[in-house]
Amino acid sequence: MKLEGIIAYPITPFKAETQEVDFDALTITLNALLEHQCDAIAPLGSAGESAYLSWQEWQQVAQKSIEVVNHRVPVILGISELTTSMAIQKAQKAEELGADVIMVIPVSYWKLTDQEVYEYYQQIAAATKLPIMVYNNPATSGLDMSPELIVKMFEGIENICMVKDSTGDIQRMHKFHELTQGKLPFYNGCNPLALEAFCAGASGWCTVAPNLLGKLPNLLYQAIKDGDLAQAQNLFYKQLPLLRFIVQGGLPKTVKAGLNELGFNVGAPRKPLQNASLAETNQLMGFIRQATQI
Template sequence: MKVNWQGVFPALCTQFHSDQSLNVPGTLKHLDAMLDAGVHGVVMMGSVGENTTLDLAEKKELLKAAVEQVGKRVPVLTGVAEYTTAGACRWASEAAKLGADGLMVLPPMVYKSDDRETIAHFRTVAGASDLPIMVYNNPPAYKVDITPAMFVELADEPKFACIKESSDNPRRITDIINLTKDRYVIFAGVDDLVVECMILGAVGWVSGLVNAFPAENRLLWDLAQAGKWKEALDVYRWYTPLLHLDTHVKLVQYIKLAAAECGYGTELCRSPRLPLVGAEREHVLKLIRTAIATRPGKK
């Protein structure tokens, strides 16, 4: 199953009201800002979108609104991050009915599945809809590793169109390509490894910090795509202290704080995530404000 997925896809933040209820208009406003900046696609309700804090009714409401707002201008994917395979199938089926263009599927949440269980989970979810799938491999965060050999085994299912490679090990991209040739579209999934991944063959980037710095994300991507490596590295070195925030357990709080500082939404997360305080907050704010003051093109 061929897909036209490439370029920068925000893992869009989900906005909440002060009472932690879902803020659909606020989320759509943020989505519009990303589209205006020229992103190439969007992932609703990924990890940064706090997928696991939303109930099914909220997911349906938000995805329906996002699909309508985008209006086929770019591909709209939704995260599939559920505790059970049955729950993942249920959401995959609902997402297809709501007009999603694809699914970003994670392994089962909480339970650390072995290779056989992981493959069975993904195959079963693939059977729940006709949508193409981005397989999200993030063993540092989710403790399940989808190895290059497992992608060889999964290659006979045409719905597995794309891999979001977030293993913190860019050499995996070369291993996957050597084993599967051009079978999969490969996306970078770790913000502070994106240039390395692009050099090795990634054609897309699911990004967190794009929520705060969409223009700079697009600039970095465009420079690298054009082979302007000196200019791209200058932007990358400016950006990297911020991109490191994407690799921390509190990446959602960090990214939302950065987005709020840049005028996009609020930093409010759903519990158990709490607002940053004390020295940690001051450290992150210093990184963000230094980047804003020194962003590319600033006079």
């Protein structure tokens, strides 16, 4: 499977009073992302507060997301687990529910060796037929996988067929291209790197931005596809202040604050995460207004 374009990350809405998952709000936000011309939907990532959900909630959010998207675009389910056995359980559940791809990131308490990482992916891959996107994000996982290790897994483990890198290091993307003669599709997970990543040949941009910026990320991708670099730069620089702000402020907190202001009623992040302050929310809405005045 070759994914291209804007891979959108939904948040997981919670009810204000009970902090239970709000499936009606989830449906509304997923449909809004599809209206913003996203090319794939990736529930249960960092922005989806996957780390703060119970196993039952993870399954319910996965199932509801797949049902709502209903084959309109591919669904990529996020898996971030300390143990191989739990990652396998989620991978098998993803396949059973009808996901198209799983995005897997090993979460590290003890620092893992390259061999331990390799076997983590190898054992998950052996347990499912689903394509696997390797996800490298040391800021959230505590583990940094080298391009050489990722390429070794791409070449040695059949289901591994793409990589999302969120380090913000453009040299990583050049390395993926060089080490595989362009055969390994790579995806940018660092929002402020969107323009450079596309110029370096990224197949897609994995982003929460469409939640707040509507079709703007897609317009950037279309400009790149059309070879209109001047238009791509123009669109990128409109979005950049917001992209920087949501990364620095933390995705669940900032994206939920923006969605609530835009009328989506998605609740607060799960504790210990806190709501955005009034000052942060005002700043965020200023960036949204600035970006969407085209």
